[in-house]
Each structure stands twice: as C-alpha cells, then as structure tokens.
Amino acid sequence: MTNTGMFFRMLFSAVFRRRSRAMMAVVASLVGAATLFCLAMICIAVPQQMNEEMRAYGANLIVTPTSSTTSADKAGIDEAMVEHTTEMVAAKGSEKHATYRYENVRVNAAPYVMAGVDAAQVKNLNHHWVIDGSWPSDGKVLIGRDIADAIGLKVGSRITIGYRASDNASSSSSSSSSSATSSSNDTNTDADANGSTSSQSQSSSGQPTQDGRVSSDIMDTSGTEFRVAGIVDTGGSEDSIIYATNADVNKLTGVTRGVDVIEYSAGANDLNALVQSINDMTSMHVKAQQVTKITASDTRIITMLQTLFWIVSLVVLVLTLVGVGTTISSIVSQRRNEIGLRKALGASSVAIGTEFYVESAMYGLIGGLVGTAIGYGLAQWLCVAVFERSIGFNWWLGVASVLLAAVVAVVASIPPVHRATRIDPAVVLREE
Amino acid sequence: MDMLLELDHISKIYGDLHAVDDLSLTVPAGQWLAIVGSSGSGKTTLMNMIGCMDTPSRGSVKLEGRKLEDLNAGQLADVRKNLIGLVFQKFYLVPHLTAVENVMVAQYYHSVVDEKQALEALDRVGLKDRAHHLPSQLSGGEQQRVCIARALINDPKLILADEPTGNLDEKNEKIVLDLFRQLHEQGTTIIVVTHDALVASCAEREIMLNHGVLVGEKWNDEAARAAYEAAGGRPASTGAAVEGAQTGETAIGFADPTKAAKTGGE
Numbered sequence: 001m002t003n004t005g006m007f008f009r010m011l012f013s014a015v016f017r018r019r020s021r022a023m024m025a026v027v028a029s030l031v032g033a034a035t036l037f038c039l040a041m042i043c044i045a046v047p048q049q050m051n052e053e054m055r056a057y058g059a060n061l062i063v064t065p066t067s068s069t070t071s072a073d074k075a076g077i078d079e080a081m082v083e084h085t086t087e088m089v090a091a092k093g094s095e096k097h098a099t100y101r102y103e104n105v106r107v108n109a110a111p112y113v114m115a116g117v118d119a120a121q122v123k124n125l126n127h128h129w130v131i132d133g134s135w136p137s138d139g140k141v142l143i144g145r146d147i148a149d150a151i152g153l154k155v156g157s158r159i160t161i162g163y164r165a166s167d168n169a170s171s172s173s174s175s176s177s178s179s180a181t182s183s184s185n186d187t188n189t190d191a192d193a194n195g196s197t198s199s200q201s202q203s204s205s206g207q208p209t210q211d212g213r214v215s216s217d218i219m220d221t222s223g224t225e226f227r228v229a230g231i232v233d234t235g236g237s238e239d240s241i242i243y244a245t246n247a248d249v250n251k252l253t254g255v256t257r258g259v260d261v262i263e264y265s266a267g268a269n270d271l272n273a274l275v276q277s278i279n280d281m282t283s284m285h286v287k288a289q290q291v292t293k294i295t296a297s298d299t300r301i302i303t304m305l306q307t308l309f310w311i312v313s314l315v316v317l318v319l320t321l322v323g324v325g326t327t328i329s330s331i332v333s334q335r336r337n338e339i340g341l342r343k344a345l346g347a348s349s350v351a352i353g354t355e356f357y358v359e360s361a362m363y364g365l366i367g368g369l370v371g372t373a374i375g376y377g378l379a380q381w382l383c384v385a386v387f388e389r390s391i392g393f394n395w396w397l398g399v400a401s402v403l404l405a406a407v408v409a410v411v412a413s414i415p416p417v418h419r420a421t422r423i424d425p426a427v428v429l430r431e432e
Numbered sequence: 433m434d435m436l437l438e439l440d441h442i443s444k445i446y447g448d449l450h451a452v453d454d455l456s457l458t459v460p461a462g463q464w465l466a467i468v469g470s471s472g473s474g475k476t477t478l479m480n481m482i483g484c485m486d487t488p489s490r491g492s493v494k495l496e497g498r499k500l501e502d503l504n505a506g507q508l509a510d511v512r513k514n515l516i517g518l519v520f521q522k523f524y525l526v527p528h529l530t531a532v533e534n535v536m537v538a539q540y541y542h543s544v545v546d547e548k549q550a551l552e553a554l555d556r557v558g559l560k561d562r563a564h565h566l567p568s569q570l571s572g573g574e575q576q577r578v579c580i581a582r583a584l585i586n587d588p589k590l591i592l593a594d595e596p597t598g599n600l601d602e603k604n605e606k607i608v609l610d611l612f613r614q615l616h617e618q619g620t621t622i623i624v625v626t627h628d629a630l631v632a633s634c635a636e637r638e639i640m641l642n643h644g645v646l647v648g649e650k651w652n653d654e655a656a657r658a659a660y661e662a663a664g665g666r667p668a669s670t671g672a673a674v675e676g677a678q679t680g681e682t683a684i685g686f687a688d689p690t691k692a693a694k695t696g697g698e
Contacts, residue, residue: 006536006545010529017528017566341524344485345582346513346541348506425512426485 029367032320033405037375059263076258093267099259116249133230140229144239162223325412332416349421360413368405442491454671466635474644517583521595553581573604646670648686
C-alpha cells in the first residue's frame, strides 16, 4: 500500500467508521445545500414564471407601420416584414405575437371596427380575455361585449356585416392605427405614442367614436352574414371590436393587404434596445413602441421578488456556514487527542490540516450531492404546487451547489482545524 | 561511551512551580532507565522534554548529540518520528483505525507504509490474529501491545514509555515487560516512566524524582553500572538546593515507596 492509499484509508475510516459523527457533518451540509439549491432554483424559476404570467396580460411591444407607409399605400405590414420583425424580436428572447388588420365596417348601417386576426395567435397572446363561446373561425366572428349588448347579440346569433370602401378610403389606415392603438390604449400603451396616434386618428376621421361605433348613421344594412362564435369581454377597447379571421376580412373587403399592428409579448431583457434597433431600421417602414406600464410593473415585481429571494439565500448561506462550522468544530474538538497523538507520532501541522480539510470537503460533497437532490425535489414540488409547472434541473447550478457545499464545509473547518493543529502533543501525555 | 541522551541542568518552570528542577542526566545507547516518583513528581514533564514534545525553561537537552533547543517545530517532529517510539499509559490508539492501521499510521508519518511489516510488528507482540480489529474490540493489554508495535515499527533508537503497565492486569503487565526485555536485549534504549516499583526494578538503572527534584539513583544491574562508569558515565545530579536532593557526584540510594506500599512495608 502506498502512502496515498493509506491517506484515503484513514479518510474513509474516519468517515465510514465514525458514522454518527460523520452523519452530523453531512446532515449540516445537506440541509444547507438543499435550502440554498431550492432557493436558487426558485430565484431563477420565479422571475421566469412571473415574466410569462405578466406577459400573458397582453403585449409589451407594439409595431405599427410608419406614417409614410400608411399614407402612401395603406398596404400595412406585409407578411415578409411581419416575419422579419418577429425574427428580430425572437433573436432577443422568447416571443409571442399576434397581428391585427383593422377595417371600418357597418352592422345595421352603424359603423364598427373589425379586426382580421389569427385566432390562435390572439388567444396565445391574451390569456386574460374572457370569451363566452369560441374564438372566430371561417364564417364566424368574435364580437366585443359592448357591441353584443348594443345590438342584442348572443353566441350563435347571426350578424350581417357590410363593408364600404368609402368608409376606409380616407382614414382606413389612420382609423386602423387609432383602433390598434386604442385597443392597446387600455392595455397601457406608451402615453406619448398613444397620444400622437389618437389625435391623428381623431383629426383625420373627424368623427368621434363611442363604443367603437362612429356616430353617423347612414341607413345601409347590406353585407355578408356571419354567425357569432363568441363574445369577448376584457373591460377594454377590445369590447368594441368585431374579430374575424383574416380570410373572412379579405373576402369581405375584397382586398388582401398587410396588417396594421403587430403585438408582441417579448421576453427580451432590454426592451428599449429592441425598440431602438427596430426603429433604427428605417428601411423596414415600421415603428416599434413599448407598452410601458406592463414592462415597468413586470420588471418592478420581478426585481422585488428576486431581491427578496437573494436576501433569504444570503441569510441561509450565513446560517449554513454557522451550522456547518459549529458541527465541524465540535467534531474536530472531539478529536483533539487524536490530533495530539498524530503530532506526537511526527505528523506536521500541514499533514494534519490536509487530512481534516479533505475530510470536511468529503462531508460537504456527500451532503452537497444529497442536499442538491433534495433541494431540487423541494423546488420541483413548490413550483408544481404554486405555479403548476415543473422546472428542469439546472446542471450548472447543481454543480455549483455541490462545490459550494464542499467549500463551505472546508471554510467552516479552517478555524477549528487551525486551532487543533496548534495542539501541543504533550497534552496527550500530560495526564498523570 | 556515546551518550544517546544528555540533559544539562534542565528545568521546567510554571510560574512558581518547578515541575523539573535543574536536572542533569546522561543515558547511553542501549540503557534501560526507569524514572520513578509519585504522582506530580515531574516524571511525565521530564519525559515530554526528552520526547521533543515540550521544551525546558532552562538548560539543554541533547539527543544523539543534537541540541533540541536549536530545532524548530518541524525539526522536532522529525526527531520524534525518526528517533523515538512512544508508549502511553492510555494507549492513545486512533479509535476508528484497526490495529494494523494504527501501526501503519506511524509508518505513514515516518516514511512509507508497509502493511506486511506492520503485520510482522503485530506478530512480534503476539497480535497478528487481532490485526484487523478496532481498538474497541481489543482488551487493554492488547491495546497496549498495539501501542508498543506502533512504537517499534520505525526501529527507533529510544523507546519512551509513560506508565506502560498502568492500566494493565498482572498477566498483561508481564507480557509488556517481556517485550521490553526483548527490545533491551536487542540494544534499544528504553526510558520508562513509572510509579510501579516492580516495573522500575526491571530496568538497569532507576532515578527518583520528588516534586521535580532528583532525590535518588540506583542500579539494578551492577555490570551495566560498571560499564557505564567505565565509559565515563556519571551519576545523575541536580543543582536544586533542596534537602535530600542528589546534588553531588555520588548517587543516593532509595527504597521504592511504592514497592513498600505494595508489599506492606516488608
């Protein structure tokens, strides 16, 4: 047997033949590692989850065509540009989006705003929408609660929607922008952007709107018949809009064109930079705006939560250090005679220190491994219980947790081992 | 004659207490010396100073011609592991290591671990079949024999034994003393600290301490005494000005009080 072999033989003997004491040190490390890992996992998972939850309350970024585009050809944002913009947003983080094409239509001669949407996109973006019935599909529309109440419509009712090019000729884009922005107005669009677009729409249409209905009455009830698939109730401007599939809007208007608004729920860390980068690309002919209130409240809550968790983690780390330190200190104190004996046999302080530090590291590693596994189980259970979703194991965090447990155990053992290695070997012989 | 150990007017003073008071002593290689005295007489303090585990407040200790006061802690540890084998009254075996592992610990700190050699050392003290037992599974006598095997494993020039039979019954005491006899016959220098007169009487030479002061010296082996004196060896002495102290060049004989106690004063 080599000296290295003997070193490990002594080490394993100390750990496995003194199980109860070794168990104390392992349990101290285990509790610390489990608590820290669990908290760290939650520190990472909660903001992610909160971010997703907050983003379910609508868009935090809105992209509209620039005014030059809208006045020039009223073509909106074409499909390729939607794709390109989406790629830019996706490059900075996760994203969900929905596109809206707005048109002025008439129902029983009264003007309303109709939005052509992809139902799946809108549903995915706006979890807070309360739908009575179902989402729009071909031949079926989703109408706002205010419209349903005004006309007396229910789910399954028939509605005739008319389209007049003249209604949209002078102000289609601007009223579309108006609707788009007003739709996001209640979802807290950036005040400046909103203000300017609203005033533009007001001035261009020259017709004040109420509940999405222009207050002019021209008797014309012709149009295409749709069935009411559902009624949407958000408490916002969505309640005054008729939602139909893009195909139905194309068919109704006889014109296929680009969209007026793209709403994004973007996971980018720096939303300002993303907005800036989109706006800097003038060749795209689109303008990006942040939904400031959503972003700000989201960031504030997440920052508060993160700060809280990190403070708790720090407290736990200090308590762990104290706990492991006390345990290891007690274990080392119990072995004072053995340390004195080893010194009497010729062991240097360095040799004894190495033995005890490696032993402490081993306690930390074992405790760290088991503790990390338990911590993951706890974090998983908490996330399932609170957020109803599971979290994946973060390997980097796992390795860091195990190593930290070992380092804490070693650091905690430095003072008692340092004291022990200064033991005068004569103490073991001093008992006459 | 080369002296393995030379104590030159050494004292160990704690405040007003002189645990060892101005003692001079020479021990040649191969001698078996017993340091006797009652509890608190300074025997163990003296042994600690000889064993490089404590330093004298005054005076000088020379081991194999090297002055210990000139050495630092690391060098003292080297002297301890290379020259000295320690046997303790309370055995001091590492509780979570088996008998053979306890012997190997001494090898580990000395040079290279050799399990076969460690087993041979245990065989020498009659414990080969108990080699893989933990100390808690051994009797007191067996534990002391493991302690002796550990002290022998690095072939030390000096065996320092502190009350080696203090915790043993008569049977085991005899086994341990027989082991010391064998070691002595092989030329190992042995210094035994004891308050047991029977153990002390096995030694060639005895010195007696009382409250740290040398109060007597006697030889149990006249041939050894003659050889010692012929080689220029001198009696132990003390500079302490205390009544009854052995201050001069002449050894003062003494009767073992402990022996008297054991035999009822006969």
